[in-house]
Amino acid sequence: MRRKFLAGTILAILVLGAVAYAMREPEPSFNSGDTAKGKELYDVYCAACHGLEGKGKPTGSALNTPEYLKNTSDEQIWNATAYGIPGTTMGPALKGQGGVKQLSEREISHIVAYLRSLQK
Ligand code: HEC
Numbered sequence: 001m002r003r004k005f006l007a008g009t010i011l012a013i014l015v016l017g018a019v020a021y022a023m024r025e026p027e028p029s030f031n032s033g034d035t036a037k038g039k040e041l042y043d044v045y046c047a048a049c050h051g052l053e054g055k056g057k058p059t060g061s062a063l064n065t066p067e068y069l070k071n072t073s074d075e076q077i078w079n080a081t082a083y084g085i086p087g088t089t090m091g092p093a094l095k096g097q098g099g100v101k102q103l104s105e106r107e108i109s110h111i112v113a114y115l116r117s118l119q120k
Helices: 002-023 035-045 066-071 074-083 105-117
Strands: none
Touching: 035 105, 074 105
16 A cells, blocks of 8 residues: 555656746747847847948957858857856847847847858
8 A cells, every 4th residue: 555655756846847947938049049139130130340241340250251150059058148248348248238239039049040051
């Protein structure tokens, strides 16, 4: 009797765990965005410093070079965009991070997809 109860409890915990796992927040997908939307956002929020098509300017490093894109993961680009680089003029773009851009996670993924599309 006791054994059955224990087995039932364990089963319930496993089922609840599986349900909670299935319902969890989706992982932010760093570049699953839309390239065309990313370009629009980039041109508005980033090109002033980083140049059109990520070519770079004195105010912001080039983001379209093969070296940069080859050695940088989508997650790193996403994080730099979202949270900025403290101590530099590269401010945070993610909503709630105190920056001026206040973009959504999805919008940042669009930008990452766009930058990734510049990789040759
Ligand atoms: C006010 C100018 C400015 C704006 C606007 C700006 N950046 Fe930057 N960004 C910089 C500077 C300067 C750096 C280099 C910081 C450093 O010294 O490491 C940088 C660094 C970065 C990096 C890291 C590059 C590396 O070498 O690791 C990424 C990625 C980046 N910016 C993406 C963006 C995106 C995407 C936007 C638009 C949402 C944006 N930036 C808007 C100035 C800017």
